Amino acid sequence: MNARVTTAEGLRRTNLAEVLRLVHHGGPRSRAAITALTGLNRSTVSDLVSRLVAAGLVEEQLPDPTRRVGRPSPIVTPSADVVAIGINPEIDAVEIGAVSLGGAVRLRERIEADAPDVDAAVAIAASVVQRWRDDALGGCRIVGIGVAVPGLVSADHGLVRLAPHLEWRDADIAAPLRAALGLPVVVGNDASLGARAERLFGAAREHEDVVYLNGGASGIGGGLILHGALIGGAGGYAGEWGQTGATVADAEDRAAPGGVLEDEVNRGRLLRSVGVTAADDAALSAVLGSSPGPEAGEEVARQRRILAATLGNAVNVLNPSMIVLGGFLAVLRDIDAAEFDDEVRRRSLGPAAEGLVLASAALGADRLLIGAADAAFDLLLADPLA
Incomplete structure (x- = not known):
């Protein structure tokens, strides 16, 4: 030629x-x-x-x-019939979604599981996807799988270096998924993929400089977008907001000696304060919005104050035009969004907070599945006729 x-x-x-x-x-x-x-x-x-x-x-x-x-x-x-699969293993469940080109979630399932290991997560996801292939996705083209893991994922190899709450270390989930389903697999940090989803399809579509924090059962992660590009850092591990030191008012406010942000701003502590052991974000929001009692009120106020201080630091260091909160962090904000947003601005330098927009994740519970699936679409988008 x-x-x-x-x-x-x-x-x-x-x-x-x-x-x-x-x-x-x-x-x-x-x-x-x-x-x-x-x-x-x-x-x-x-x-x-x-x-x-x-x-x-x-x-x-x-x-x-x-x-x-x-x-x-x-x-x-x-085409709605061209789909990618998003998978999010967590300490209480494995969520699987089929996402069409254009970012619409076509199917989703949540399978409860207690801190699944890699083998269990692969078995659950493969069973659901194979059932969909034989039924609801029978006429569709599935182009790949994206996995959103609550932990540190190597940008070079897709290896899960550390997912502490799942107790995964140097874990390879991509290879067994490829073997089980015969599809390309990409693996990334859940919060970074959530940031990607909100930037492309959700609350941050009109913003180039975004700080995103995600609160889930495993803790708090995050993503950073500067000049429209998702920032991963040298190894792909950037955005671990949950491991930063927490700003508390005094020693009595601290949940644990030397605790980091995700020890202080914590979904499990919120659930215990309202006397329940398990609830998704929608149920948690409903309980907190229904006069749950003084203990819950104090815990909510404490966590909102600490979270606002962390976000004020982010504004001063990074000067984003938007902050997006997902998961239970969005639940905390939405209890009184105006008051929370004002507190973040109060804790920020005035010029850095000018024009700052705060928002809860527009994609709700679908954000991680959409972000993971979008990563799986990358090969197709790079060369549609390959």
């Missing part, structure tokens, strides 16, 4: 990837909008869209003719 043909084919594949990424992350777009956004000419866009349609990756629909003047431009939408 001569160099000119090779270059032309490479350029076409690059343009195909750009168009597919536009409709995956940005939602349905008209051909005219794609032409404007990419700078390509109309005939090129028409050819690219036709190729993506033929590959089953997108569909075209005519817009409502009553809402437009002149000749309508077809709307390009990502």
Whole structure:
């Protein structure tokens, strides 16, 4: 093959990837909008869209003719039948979701499990995915699996170096999942993948500089986005907000001597304060919002104060335009969002907090599954016709 043909084919594949990424992350777009956004000419866009349609990756629909003047431009939408699987093993359950191109959760299941080891997590996930393949996803193309782990994951190898609450050390979950399901597997930190989901599909879509904190059964993790890029650090371990020192008012407020943030701001402590042993975030929110008593009120106020101080430090160091809270941290904020947001700004330097927006995760319980699945879509988005 001569160099000119090779270059032309490479350029076409690059343009195909750009168009597919536009409709995956940005939602349905008209051909005219794609032409404007990419700078390509109309005939090129028409050819690219036709190729993506033929590959089953997108569909075209005519817009409502009553809402437009002149000749309508077809709307390009990502195919709901192209899916990736997101998996989130936690200390109390394994959650599995099937996420379509475009970021919509098509199916999800939560299988309760007590601190599953790698073998148990793989067995649970493989059983659910195989059942879906035989039934609800029978006509779908599954492109890969993303795993969101509450721990430190090596950016180079996808190895779970340490997930302390699951007691995983140097654990390889990717290989057994590939063997069980015959699909490509990527593994990442759960909170970093949550940050990715909120940046692409959720509360932070309009922001380039974002601090994200996620509170789950295993503790607190986080993600950092600067100038639109997810920051992983030298080894991929950045964002462990839960392991930072906690700011408390006095010694009596400390949950444990030398405790870190996730010891002080802690989902288990909230559950115990309301007298329950287990509840998802929605149930926890409902209980805390129904006058649960003075003990719970004091614990909530304590945790909100410590969390606000941590976020004030983040504002002063990183100067984000947005802070997003997920999981039980969002529950804490939403008890009185205005008061909490004001407290964060009060604990920040004035100029650094100018224009700061705080929000709870817009994707709710789906955020980690969507982030994990989006990572699994990366190979497809890089070269749609590979």
